[in-house]
Amino acid sequence: xxxxxxxxxxxxxxxxxxxxxxxxxxxxxxxxxxxxxxxxxxxxxxxxxxxxxxxxxxxxxxxxxxxxxxxxxxxxxxxxxxxxxxxxxxxxxxxxxxxxxxxxxxxxxxxxxxxxxxxxxxxxxxxxxxxxxxxxxxxxxxxxxxxxxxxxxxxxxxxxxxxxxxxxxxxxxxxxxxxxxxxxxxxxxxxxxxxxxxxxxxxxxxxxxxxxxxxxxxxxxxxxxxxxxxxxxxxxxxxxxxxxxxxxxxxxxxxxxxxxxxxxxxxxxxxxxxxxxxxxxxxxxxxxxxxxxxxxxxxxxxxxxxxxxxxxxxxxxxxxxxxxxxxxxxxxxxxxxxxxxxxxxxxxxxxxxxxxxxxxxxxxxxxxxxxxxxxxxxxxxxxxxxxxxxxxxxxxx
Numbered sequence: 001x002x003x004x005x006x007x008x009x010x011x012x013x014x015x016x017x018x019x020x021x022x023x024x025x026x027x028x029x030x031x032x033x034x035x036x037x038x039x040x041x042x043x044x045x046x047x048x049x050x051x052x053x054x055x056x057x058x059x060x061x062x063x064x065x066x067x068x069x070x071x072x073x074x075x076x077x078x079x080x081x082x083x084x085x086x087x088x089x090x091x092x093x094x095x096x097x098x099x100x101x102x103x104x105x106x107x108x109x110x111x112x113x114x115x116x117x118x119x120x121x122x123x124x125x126x127x128x129x130x131x132x133x134x135x136x137x138x139x140x141x142x143x144x145x146x147x148x149x150x151x152x153x154x155x156x157x158x159x160x161x162x163x164x165x166x167x168x169x170x171x172x173x174x175x176x177x178x179x180x181x182x183x184x185x186x187x188x189x190x191x192x193x194x195x196x197x198x199x200x201x202x203x204x205x206x207x208x209x210x211x212x213x214x215x216x217x218x219x220x221x222x223x224x225x226x227x228x229x230x231x232x233x234x235x236x237x238x239x240x241x242x243x244x245x246x247x248x249x250x251x252x253x254x255x256x257x258x259x260x261x262x263x264x265x266x267x268x269x270x271x272x273x274x275x276x277x278x279x280x281x282x283x284x285x286x287x288x289x290x291x292x293x294x295x296x297x298x299x300x301x302x303x304x305x306x307x308x309x310x311x312x313x314x315x316x317x318x319x320x321x322x323x324x325x326x327x328x329x330x331x332x333x334x335x336x337x338x339x340x341x342x343x344x345x346x347x348x349x350x351x352x353x354x355x356x357x358x359x360x361x362x363x364x365x366x367x368x369x370x371x372x373x374x375x376x377x378x379x380x381x382x383x384x385x386x387x388x389x390x391x392x393x394x395x396x397x
Contacts, residue, residue, distance in 0.1 A: 009132045013125055018348075022358040033385035035373040036358040038174070040240040040322065042295075044277075045288040048239060051280035055273045064269040067260040068095025068248070072275050075282040076248050080231075083206070084220055088250045094259045095278075097270050099204045099234035099247035102259075104130050105266075106200060106230060106249065109258040111136035116163040120151040121366030122325065124174045124202070139164070140366055145327060148316055149176040149367070153187035160191070166198040169218065172205045175365045175372040176325040177318020179209070182216045189221050192228055199229045204247075207238040207289055209320040210297045230255060237321075238289055239281040244274040296322050299375040299382060306386045307373075310393065322376045325362065329369035334396035341396065343368045354395070355388035 018036035025032045043049075055061070067073075073093045080086045096102045103126070111117060113135040119127050121140045128138035141159045143149045156167070169188070172179040180188070192199055199218055206215055219229035234247030249259065269275075300317075303324055307315050312330030334341050336354070341347050344361035348371060351357040362370030375382060 006133065006135075010129050018358050018360050021352070025356070030356055032352075032356045032358055033381055033388065034358040034377065035375075035385055036360045037374050037376055038323075039242040039376060040237065040292060041376045041378070042240040042292050044240050044244070045281075045284075047284050048241065048277050048281045051284075052244075052273050052277040055276035060272050060276060062272060064272050064275060066264045066269050067256070068093070068270060069272075069275050069279075072279045072282075075279055076250070079282050080250060084217055084231075086219060086226060086250075089253075091253045092250055092256050093248060094251070094256050094263070095246065095248045095270050095275065096259075096263060097247070097267050098236060098245045099202065099232050100126060100130075101245075101263075101267070102232045102234070102247045102249045103127075103200070103202065104133070105259045105262050106232070106251075106255075107131055107134040107136070108262050109255065110134075110198065111165065114163060115165040116161060118156065118159055118164060118167040118197075119366075120167075120169070122149055122173070122175050122362065122370070123168070123366050124170060125364050127168050136165070137163075142366075145314070145316065145369075148178045149173065149325070150178050150180060150184060151188060153191050156188060156191050157195075160195050160197070164195070164197060166200055167192065168200045168202065170202040170204075171215075171217075172209065172318065172320025174205065174321055175323050175360070175362070175370075176316065177321045177323050178316065179213060179215065179319035181213065182221070185216055185218050185221060189218060189225050192218070193224060197228065199225075201229050201231050203231055203233045204237050205321045206233065208293055208296060208322060210293075210300060211319060213319055215320075227252070235278045235281050240292065241274075241277065241281065244271075244277055246270055246274050246278040296375065299377075299379060300324070302379065303373065303375045303382055303386070306383075310390055312393075322374055324373045324375065325365075325367075325370045326373065327369050328371050331393060331396055332369075336396050344371055347371065350396075351389065351392055355392040357385055357388050357392070 022032045022034040073090045107130045111134040115136040116139045117131045131138040219226040230251040232249045236242045314327040344363045348361040360372040
């Protein structure tokens, strides 16, 4: 059977592929330590799980409004008011089946063939393919490790052409954990306004923050920036609800209405039960988030300390997320038993085969010099995994 030509451009998600391979090896009895996983290792908090159970027991199992129930939209509006200081109406909110679904829907209603969408690298693996599936062209804009892998205004300016329609900005970033300061965003904002770019702000990690730097979104810098910015967020990372598949966006009414129309012809509404659980997450106790973030920060500090102790490895300490993006390029050109390491894929493959250690090659994020490590796992697994890493690297010559 002949597939549509667009499928020749689309690859499976590398992060999900790594996770699948790690799980398959574990099922076969191999002791794999998985640093590739992109989800919290905590259980969904009890009061959120109970809300889902209550929804089932109360028969809340039928179709809902396509863009989400009003109670959940109101909770999202309140969250934007308290967390961002921004006001939205129900008609500017759409609830979807995860933040990835929100991003996909946006691409479908915003981008046409011939449009260019600017994506700073390193980038989340799905951004380019989501753009391609809309028929538009992803334009990768390289950032530098010396800049904390953050986009500089002059670099953005240089990448813009007459075809440029939008910029996708993720802060804190997957995979780097880097977060933009207010001053850095103000520099980007000046280019956005002057060149009339639309900004899609992916804020999915906005509650998983470390240190004292305040989190800022581009839309928070002024009403003119708010009009140029569409915000995507969700409950997956903050509340350990990846499998519940609830994301949402805030956008001008005409954009929200168009997203709802697309969603009505694809998935229809997000799962009714998951919506009730998300409502409990947003409106219920938030101490569960603080507990998770505090534990993530302990693991982060430990992982960074240990990685920095490995000869030839450089690390920029993340400001958020649960990833470390470390530079291993000093090992490129090394070999083991005649097998050469030419880049991040070779090194990740070697670590899987030699050390049964799953990491994601940086080339999947547009930066071949690095490997991504998730510290969404226990401290004992982190220590065992980094022991294996050090030993495996020592065998390269």
